Amino acid sequence: GESVGLHLPTLSVQEGDNSIINCAYSNSASDYFIWYKQESGKGPQFIIDIRSNMDKRQGQRVTVLLNKTVKHLSLQIAATQPGDSAVYFCAENNWGNLIFGKGTKLSVKP
Amino acid sequence: SQTIHQWPATLVQPVGSPLSLECTVEGTSNPNLYWYRQAAGRGLQLLFYSVGIGQISSEVPQNLSASRPQDRQFILSSKKLLLSDSGFYLCAWSRTSGGYSNQPQHFGDGTRLSIL
Structure with a gap:
């Protein structure tokens, strides 16, 4: 079935570096996408x-980038900080409902 | 500004007991309201959504029900909890303008439900 997925379940970056979190979607008719950040609890x-x-x-x-040709969505975080450590979800508008991916855990190393 | 409140934050219930989780939204009128469940290490599963008072749509068959007695109040209930009902329950709201499918949803901080 059509779904939203993620290329990597975990991502570890050095503080100050840029982070890129990727998301693939399969519904070419989707017209709206969201990125969420979820901290523990x-x-x-x-x-x-x-x-x-x-x-x-x-x-x-x-920065969010959308490539409709390959159905790919990415979230770029500049100068990643320890407070950016969290799970990041993309969500896709799929026939009127938001469908969420499983998430990518971002860990920031000091 | 708009705020969303969920309570309780954590709840431990025995199997077979009833459940009532409450969610209220402030600072907006006629919001769309949603209940999600999030299993550990997984994405969000939509359980119910509501576009108005007394209007409830169910996305998955389950042991749970939802009600919207007031414009900004959304309640998740069960008559008899099962072990499989354990999870993290999230309430969300979105604006109705432009259709709910093209508006961001804003989440509360959830209720961690453990069934023993």
Whole structure:
């Protein structure tokens, strides 16, 4: 079936480096995507979203890239900080519902 | 600004006991409301959503039910809990403008439910 997935379940980066978290989706009709950050014991926190009529969107230290040709979504975090350590989820609008991937755990090494 | 509250934060219940988890949203009117379950190390599974008072849609067959007695109140219930009901339950809201499918959902901090 169609689903949202992730290339890597874990990612470890050095503090100050840039992080890139990837997500693949399979529903070519999806027109809206969201990235969430979830810290331990808390609910997912909205980071940034992007609609399918865009290829790139920037926020504070974060950038989301959408490649509709290969159905790929990525989240870039600039100058990664210890506070960025969390699980990151992408979500896809799939026939009116948001479908979430399993998440990528980002660990930041001091 | 909008806020969402869930309680309790943690709950330990025996098998066969009833359940009531509450979620309220402040700072917005007529939100879409959602209940999700998150199993350990897995993504979020949508259980119920509501587009208005008394309107509940169920996404998966289960031992749980949901109700929306007021515009900004969403309740998750069960008459008899099963061991398999253990998990992390999350409530979320989104705006209704433009269709709920193109609006971000904002989550509460969840209820950790353990069934013994």
